[in-house]
Amino acid sequence: MKNIVLDVNVVLDLWLNRGDRLHQEAIEDVFQAQQAGHLRCWVSAASLPILEYCCVLELKKDKAPPEEARRIARELLAKLMDDVGILSNLSFQQEEALAHGNDLEDAQILMSAASLHDETALLTNDRRFRGSHRIRVLSVEEVHSWLNSGSSKEDVDFIDLKTQQDAIRPKLERSIFHVLDHGQYILGPEVGELEQDLASFVGVNHCISCSSGTDALLIALMALDIGPGDEVITVPYTWISTAEVIALLNAKPVFVDIQPETFNMDPDRIEAAISPHTKAIMPVSIYGQCADMTRINAIAAKHNIPVIEDGAQSFGATHYGQKSCGLSTIGCTSFFPSKPLGCYGDGGAIFSNDEHLAEKMLQIHVHGQKVKHRHPVVGINGRFDTLQAAILLEKLEIFPEECALRWEAGQRYNELFSGISSIQVPVIAEGNDSVYAQYTIRTEHRETVSNALKAQGIPSVAYYVVPVHLQGAFADLGHKPGDFPVAEHVASQGLSLPMYPYISMEDQKKIAQAVIESSGEM
């Protein structure tokens, strides 16, 4: 998304209705473009005192009493802060600003604008801004053509975290600096607040945040006392950590194949894998869609086996109206940056309605500590950082809206690939929606398609090309190619396309066209 930073003179022109009708309309159109979601408007914090002073001065010329003039200026500033983002002037930027040129205010505006990621322009009447800057400088007369021009960015991101960061940057800065101020970096107040909000979002009684999605699974297994000689049923088409944590506890991963349409655990194959040693079933809700938890839970209940949902990719998705991670004995998720709800590092969370298990998992995630100096169980160093919790609190605010945008983007892809027989789009099972952590198609021409996309600056990723049962780390299980044919087939054909809440229709069309052309359909 484009960003536009408004210089003092432009904001004053708008506030005070300065200039002719065309000039006014051009500035107002910038705000309308923001309302329509085409760009984001910003003002540098360095500009605020100047704006207030100049506005008061102008109103005094109209015989406004000083207090009245100040009140009006403050109201206009308050409205501005509602309407646009305020760019920080951070301490480390000042040194660069000083070295930048003669005018410190201008340099501060440029420095703060440089923190914006996407295509950014400075809108100003001041011709002195013209010159060799990292951002484009526009006059009001030029703004229409800039607004109407397409993005100069040709490459498509696989996952775009920058647009989201720009959108909530002031809130992120507030939260991060608040942690720096209070200094409770381990288990600070943000951690507890986040856990409450996450539990409420998922609709369960207990949430324990932790150091990663992998540790969430490990803690869940430890809480169920899984150890040597035990078996845990899971899928071979997943990230390695699902099986890794089972092996770390010297238990045995027992794989069941997946459904070809949803890539999730095939419930029809579970009962054949259950043995007297089975201590848990761990389905993975892959690529953003819940596994068939209704059937899996029913089978598990019949055999009195707990279920751990690996919801690392499905946080925010629903299964018959209930949120992922709240569908089984324990639900685990990941906040890895590229996940639907991602922080700026590693992180994860565990969810349960079982008070006893929750208490045990709470202890395990802090070295098995119940109270200070008392460690009744063996645990791990699995705490979630306060800084990451602070970041997630802000991201969680916009997460429901982002889930809806992900769904819309997924449906747009489906429409674009509609009728293309060589492309199998992901199927969403009855009762499910998806947060499309990945939009993964299947094609027999994966390499050709991937290369064609790359040639056009479009990234794509083939995940899990070697299923877990064929990984060297699990060679001792004695599996061979053909043991899980559906997983192996999907592993040979699956190709994930760029997907994020803010992906544009324009980019999706470009991607779909490249996929269709290279798959021999045009």
Added chain:
Amino acid sequence: MQIEVIYRDGVFVPTVPLHVKRERLSIFISEDEAEILDTKQKGKETSTKTPLRQQLDHILGPYARSRARLASMEDKAHWHKHLEEKHLL
């Protein structure tokens, strides 16, 4: 016949689909619900204002008016003069 309309930006919009036989109609508005503007020009300005302009003018109150655009450096010059007076003089 009496119908309900919504008044927005100088335009009356019926709340139900309405077909009328003539282009010009008389409507009745009680005196306490309307303010007659002084001139045609003033009326025209009101009807073409964008919501953003209306909000800004509402904040400006009696000081809302069109102004001449300043030379690009004038705002900054005022600010610098202010800083000079505040900190140097």
